[in-house]
Amino acid sequence: MNNNKNKPRSFIASLIALIAVAACSATQPMVSERLDDKTAVTITNARTPLIMSLDRYFSDANAREYVQIGAIEINRMGAREHFLWLGIWDIDHLESEAAKPRGYDTIHLIADGQTIPLDVHGWTHDSIGASSSSYKKIFAEVIDAYYKISLEQLEAFKSAVVVKLQTTSATPKEFIYWYNQERASADLAEFYRVVSQ
Numbered sequence: 001m002n003n004n005k006n007k008p009r010s011f012i013a014s015l016i017a018l019i020a021v022a023a024c025s026a027t028q029p030m031v032s033e034r035l036d037d038k039t040a041v042t043i044t045n046a047r048t049p050l051i052m053s054l055d056r057y058f059s060d061a062n063a064r065e066y067v068q069i070g071a072i073e074i075n076r077m078g079a080r081e082h083f084l085w086l087g088i089w090d091i092d093h094l095e096s097e098a099a100k101p102r103g104y105d106t107i108h109l110i111a112d113g114q115t116i117p118l119d120v121h122g123w124t125h126d127s128i129g130a131s132s133s134s135y136k137k138i139f140a141e142v143i144d145a146y147y148k149i150s151l152e153q154l155e156a157f158k159s160a161v162v163v164k165l166q167t168t169s170a171t172p173k174e175f176i177y178w179y180n181q182e183r184a185s186a187d188l189a190e191f192y193r194v195v196s197q
Helices: 004-025 151-159 182-195
Strands: 031-036 041-046 050-054 066-076 079-089 106-111 114-122 143-148 163-167 174-177
Touching: 031 182, 041 182, 050 163, 050 182, 066 182, 106 151, 114 151, 151 182
Parallel strands: none
Antiparallel strands: 031 041, 041 066, 050 066, 050 174, 066 079, 079 143, 106 114, 106 163, 114 143, 163 174
């Protein structure tokens, strides 16, 4: 099916959705904590996920693929684990029948040149012990992925000036920050401050 005529409309809808997500997050605290009454874990997350888009140097200039990245802490009666949630909007996956997008079983988070390899922990919020997602997806078709991350890795990520994300498929994709991520970066820094105390 040829969707070329819908690409401009889809891009405009994408921008509207991203603006709406940002507006909704403006009134929330930078870091939230809640008790999941179904799984009895305490979940802490940053207010705003980072948004990355395909680096135009490494991809088709018309490609519109995004990755949202949000930090999460799961506290099971004092046993704390940290995860990065990825909300993956992948054109190749949308056009295929695959259950999950290619290249995301292992990702490379590159923080100021330091490569942080992360293996997928699971593809649903159940995999981290949550009964629902902590972040709003920018599109309904976004695929969830959860990656366990250490506090040291999280510190390198939140402190980095230049951040990239690379997939590890035969034809890897490279993502960079989508426009200004100042609010999301500040939220990530505050999340790290809260969970590292």
